[in-house]
Amino acid sequence: MKLIGSLTSPYVRKVRIVLAEKKIECDFEIQSPWTEDSVVPDYNPLGKIPVLVLDDGTPLFDSRVIVEYIDNVTPNNKLFPAPNRERTEVKRWEALADGLLDAAVEARHESQRPVASQSAAHLRRQREKIMRSLAFMARELGEQPYCMGTPMTLADIAVGTALGYLLFRFPDIEWGQAHPNLARLHDKLMQRPSFQETLPKE
Structure with missing residues (x-):
């Protein structure tokens, strides 16, 4: 492949x-x-x-x-549960994380346009989506060790990737201070070689 x-x-x-x-x-x-x-x-x-x-x-x-x-x-390290309500919830987490990323990528593209051509309203809408998504993630995560409780699933990978992109492209969004449970999840994920070795870079 x-x-x-x-x-x-x-x-x-x-x-x-x-x-x-x-x-x-x-x-x-x-x-x-x-x-x-x-x-x-x-x-x-x-x-x-x-x-x-x-x-x-x-x-x-x-x-x-x-x-x-x-x-x-391969059957090892399954990241999706068998088809059932739990699997649907994992995919919901992924849809939320990807939606946050869609808004973040759109905001970045808009901010790279010439200043005179930028839409302040469009940028504001995208950033509002990001902030609402972060708040929703934090509420859903609560005090659980992972998005679905235990063990780690694709939900955590999707959320961790989204949080990592915000750190990379939007350091001004201080989500870790606003949502310490998301910061703890991200710190835990960053201990894994899969996250360390794929850090985004120019």
């Missing part, structure tokens, strides 16, 4: 963490979807990363599809 992505994309990082937790070897081809010579559209017509290219050449895209596929490749 081959994973196509960048070192800064949080969606790619989520997949890399799952691959590491599942102990699955996978080639990693660094590609930006924004360059004119990018090969990403050759694999994903949407022009987005990550893309996981299977051994038979089939491309899988959207990180949620990819991580669920990877979790089913």
